[in-house]
Amino acid sequence: MGKKFTPEEEKSLAPFFTNLDQAVFGLRLPQEVAGALFSRYSRSTKSLRRTFLEEFLGDPELALRDLLAGEQPTSDQSAALKKARAFYDRVLVGYGDDSVAQLGGAHLACESISNVAANILEDARIGMAPLEKSTRYVRFDQKDERGEYSFYREPRIMGSPYRDRYLEVMNLLFETYSRQLDAMIDFVRRTLPIEAVELRDPQTGGALSYAEARKDEKLKRWAESAYRATVRAHACDVLRGYLPAATLTNVGFFGIGQAFEYLLTKLYSHELAEMRELARAIHRELEKLIPSFVKRAKPSEYLIESATATRSLAAEVVREIPIETGAAVALVDYDVDAEERVIAAILYPHVRHPLEQLRKLAAKLSVTERQRVLGEYLGRRRHRRDRPGRALEQVYYTFDILGNLGLYRDLHRHRILTQERQGFTTAHGYDTPLEIQEAGFKSDFDRCMEKAAEVYEKIYRDLPYEAQYVVPFAYKIRWTMKMNLREAVHIGELRTMPQGHPDYRFIVQEMWRKIQEVHPGLAQYAKFIDWKTYRLGRLQSEMRSEYKKSAFQK
DSSP states (O other): OOOOSOHHHHHHHGGGBSOSSSSSOOBOSOHHHHHHHHHHHTTOSSOHHHHIIIIITTOTTTOTHHHHTTOOSOSTTOHHHHHHHHHHHHHHHHHOHHHHTTSOEEEEEEEEEEHHHHHHHHTOOSSEEEEEOOTTTSOOOOBOTTSOBSBOOOHHHHTSTTHHHHHHHHHHHHHHHHHHHHHHHHHHHHHSOGGGSOEEOTTTOOEEOHHHHTTSHHHHHHHHHHHHHHHHHHHHHHHGGGOBTTBEEEEEEEEEHHHHHHHHHHHHTOSSHHHHHHHHHHHHHHHHHOHHHHTTOOOOHHHHHHHHHHHHHHHHHTTTOOOOOOOSEEEEEEOTTHHHHHHHHHHGGGSSSOHHHHHHHHHHSOHHHHHHHHHHHHTTOOSTTSOOOGGGGGOEEEEEEEEEHHHHHHHHTTOOSEEEEOOOOSTTOBOOOHHHHHTTOHHHHHHHHHHHHHHHHHHHHHOTTGGGGGOBTTBEEEEEEEEEHHHHHHHHHHHTSTTSOHHHHHHHHHHHHHHHHHOHHHHTTOTTOOOOOOSSTTHHHHHHHHHHHHHTOO
């Protein structure tokens, strides 16, 4: 780009942009100002920096020159920031708020919330990015400053006749988890010693025995550190089945203003007290960060009334119908003409023919001709990050899944696909990890699960929504996942990696077995699904992590 600004203009612009002479640049502006600027920019023939210079910087209502005088918008009481927000509100009148609210966002942390709440927050799938405290790397055997385990004291339960039963079963679950954690770490170490584990050199990827690693001090250190971390993580994986849905966790988010506004509306309208309290807390903090984006958030009569009415109707409709057990993974429906859809979509961007005509053409192609088209489009993938193109989005699958709450948490996050779950329940039984039995803990495990189910059923009769907090991660729940083939490839290749939890690896492998049965010609191009089983599958990943960390310690 040629020189666009005078020296005086450059001096004025410099504090607000990452560069003044490149076509790609970042903005250093309050969120509301950035959103309003982009909105105005969309209706202007001028460049963004020129628009800012001529229409924003000198506006006395906006008072951005106050920032040049040294007043940074770090406080909600900043005069410049207050004026910026007032300016934003005025701009909305002329440019509409929905699009502008997509151009600003905030980082938010929600700490000491239940896993029930975390899953509801993470249901937000567009415009929100969550990251949650891990049950694999964090021990949940620690007590707080009051000497209590970290679980949510649900107010309606605590104010009910079930209070003592609730506290009893919560403490039983956490005490058993805590008592068995170090013993399980020792058990994993004894049954799978480092000498018996296949290692890989973190630099070359080549197979490596521990005896060979010991000859090199760095390799020995990487291997032993990674092994200890992997054993600890595996023990936490095994025992997480004890943790109830009431377990407190931390979740961090980045979200755009529009997504936060809708999230708040849903939380304000939720039947659980924790969610309504969270709505008030989140709203309070976002008003300090992006108040203009969330000012309309409030309870929705539509959401409240619709949920109540459909829940009542559903109970009436299925009252006399027994529940079928079903498979862990059921492929409920799929597109029969999948190959024709994909092939037509592959051809479509490169020709001038309508989609319907291309589908008819694809239906007439021979098997060899079809495989040629698919091979040219998908056959060159070298690894899972070579993502297949959008043609695969033409084909959809709907799965009904019955799996434990722990694995559901892992598959739930970071998906744009359509998901819907039923309430957390003890009605479908629970999964018992093999190591629980082999370590001699099965009787304790069964006792805890049976006690939790007993308390759940008692609370459920009077407080059906609140009863969910009692359900341990080992219990199975039902949920649906509807995804297109492109998303199925992504989730299949990501969630079957060796370091993944065995429970969700099994579910995703089952999903792909179903896809292979109905669409073998397409399924073959999901080349990086790992079909193996592992005991310490995370070990190689931990070794690579240790290797990377060592680079920063030189």
